[in-house]
Amino acid sequence: xxxxxxxxxxxxxxxxxxxxxxxxxxxxxxxxxxxxxxxxxxxxxxxxxxxxxxxxxxxxxxxxxxxxxxxxxxxxxxxxxxxxxxxxxxxxxxxxxxxxxxxxxxxxxxxxxxxxxxxxxxxxxxxxxxxxxxxxxxxxxxxxxxxxxxxxxxxxxxxxxxxxxxxxxxxxxxxxxxxxxxxxxxxxxxxxxxxxxxxxxxxxxxxxxxxxxxxxxxxxxxxxxxxxxxxxxxxxxxxxxxxxxxxxxxxxxxxxxxxxxxxxxxxxxxxxxxxxxxxxxxxxxxxxxxxxxxxxxxxxxxxxx
Ligand SMILES: Cc1ncc(COP(=O)(O)O)c(C=O)c1O
Numbered sequence: 483x484x485x486x487x488x489x490x491x492x493x494x495x496x497x498x499x500x501x502x503x504x505x506x507x508x509x510x511x512x513x514x515x516x517x518x519x520x521x522x523x524x525x526x527x528x529x530x531x532x533x534x535x536x537x538x539x540x541x542x543x544x545x546x547x548x549x550x551x552x553x554x555x556x557x558x559x560x561x562x563x564x565x566x567x568x569x570x571x572x573x574x575x576x577x578x579x580x581x582x583x584x585x586x587x588x589x590x591x592x593x594x595x596x597x598x599x600x601x602x603x604x605x606x607x608x609x610x611x612x613x614x615x616x617x618x619x620x621x622x623x624x625x626x627x628x629x630x631x632x633x634x635x636x637x638x639x640x641x642x643x644x645x646x647x648x649x650x651x652x653x654x655x656x657x658x659x660x661x662x663x664x665x666x667x668x669x670x671x672x673x674x675x676x677x678x679x680x681x682x683x684x685x686x687x688x689x690x691x692x693x694x695x696x697x698x699x700x701x702x703x704x705x706x707x708x709x710x711x712x713x714x715x716x717x718x719x720x721x722x723x724x725x726x727x728x729x730x731x732x733x734x735x736x737x738x739x740x741x742x743x744x745x746x747x748x749x750x751x752x753x754x755x756x757x758x759x760x761x762x763x764x765x766x767x768x769x770x771x772x773x774x775x776x777x778x779x780x781x782x783x784x785x786x787x
Contacts, residue, residue, distance in 0.1 A: 484653055485660040487593050487624035487637030488514060493656075494589055494620045494639060495522040495554075497648035503553035505589075508539035509756035510715070512562045512591070516756075524553065528756055533706070533717065537564040537757075541575035548583055555580070558591040559605050560598060563755045563762040564715040565708020567598060570606045577612035587645075588619040593637075596628035596679055598710040599687055603680065605710055617642045627711070628679050629671040636660055636668040686712055686765070689772060693765040696776035700783055712766040715752075718759050724786040731786075734761055745778040 484490045491514075495505070501523040507515050509528040516526035529547050531537050544555065555576075559568040568576075580586055588608055595605040609619055624637030639649060659665075690707075693714055697705045704717035722731055727744075731737050734751035738761060741747040752760030765772060 483636065483638040483660065483665070484657065485635040485637070485664075486626060487591065487622050489653075489657065490622050490624070490637040490639045490649070491515075491589065491591060492518050492522065493649040493652050494622065494641075494645070495519055495524060496652045497645055498587055498620075499524040499553055502551060504549060504551045505553060506539075506544065506547045506555045508537075508543075508557075510537060510561070510563055510752065510760070511556075511756055512558060513750075513754050515556055525551070527552070530757070532757070537561065537566045537706070537715070538568055538572060539576065540572075541579050544576055544579045548579075548586065552583070552586055554587040554589050556589045556591065557608065558593075560594045560708065560710025562594065562711055563713050563750070563752075563760075564706060565711045565713050566706075567600070567605050567709035568608075570611050573606055573608045574611045577608055577615060580612070580615060580618075584618075586618070588615060590619060590621045592621055592623045593627050594711040595623065597683060597686065597712065599683070599690070600709065603683055620645055625668045625671055628682075629668070629675060630682065631664075631668065631671060634664040634667055636664050689765040689767070689769065690714070692769060693763070693772045693776070696772065697763075697779070700776070700779050702783065702786075703779070712764055714763040714765055716761050716763060718752075718761060721783075721786065722759055726782075726786055734758055737761065741778070741782060745782055747775055747778050747782075 495518055499522045504525045504527045505519045506527045508531045519526040527547055529539060529543050531539050590608055598605040620639050620641035622639045625631040694705045697703045702720045704719060706715045724731055734753050738749050738751040741749055750762040752758055
């Protein structure tokens with residue numbers, strides 16, 4: 483356990499990596515992964531997973547990314563930024579590749595796994611389909627997302643004893659235990675507030691649908707339908723290269739900047755997640771705010787030429 487899943491992931495990387503070890507990261511990825519790997523003296527091996535494969539790593543890609551230096555695969559399902567969720571079949575095919583490569587660990591960042599829009603309200607996990615990987619799988623979770631307790635800063639890992647022990651040693655010299663009030667609040671949330679998670683899933687599904695429909699109606703925006711989490715990953719097939727108030731929009735960073743400055747709309751450019759020509763929106767907002775956001779995008783689009 484540590485103050486948030488973020489530091490838990492970083493501890494896991496520090497516990498398992500030797501200098502020069504490679505970590506396979508499907509791209510688009512959560513912004514912090516590559517830098518965390520570098521700070522732990524590893525080498526991020528970014529594998530582009532585009533729209534045609536629903537932004538998910540295939541077994542074939544995994545196989546060809548593996549070298550003698552590969553130490554770990556970092557999985558995040560549902561994903562930040564795309565909301566893409568790996569199916570049991572997809573996880574099985576990744577596990578098959580891992581079976582043939584016994585020295586590769588899996589770091590499974592499960593922080594959004596209870597915010598799945600599937601019938602069970604829980605994303606499939608690689609250990610569901612390949613339980614024999616337990617002795618090399620580090621599963622990471624926390625209360626930030628499903629329990630909306632971001633500020634309480636509680637995250638944890640479950641995994642092989644020697645790795646968890648090494649993470650503990652690493653943490654004992656780099657940080658202290660998270661605040662005990664937060665720890666007890668998290669216990670109370672996990673034991674007694676599952677109904678609240680179910681309720682927020684209902685809202686999130688409705689908002690996903692509403693925001694997707696609103697954005698689909700805006701020319702040049704192509705939302706990808708997420709299977710979990712609370713992000714809408716939106717393609718910009720023909721906004722880039724257009725002129726906006728006398729400037730050519732070069733990249734997603736510039737589009738995000740203009741949306742923030744002129745429309746007071748906060749979005750994250752795809753470039754930050756390793757894939758260009760996309761923007762990431764959050765739909766963890768009220769219906770009213772989502773409608774206002776869409777109106778501002780319509781206004782922005784009306785000024786493109
Ligand atoms: C994919 C992913 N992993 C981990 C985290 C970190 O969560 P925590 O707030 O528990 O540090 C985030 C937060 O944005 C995230 O999106």
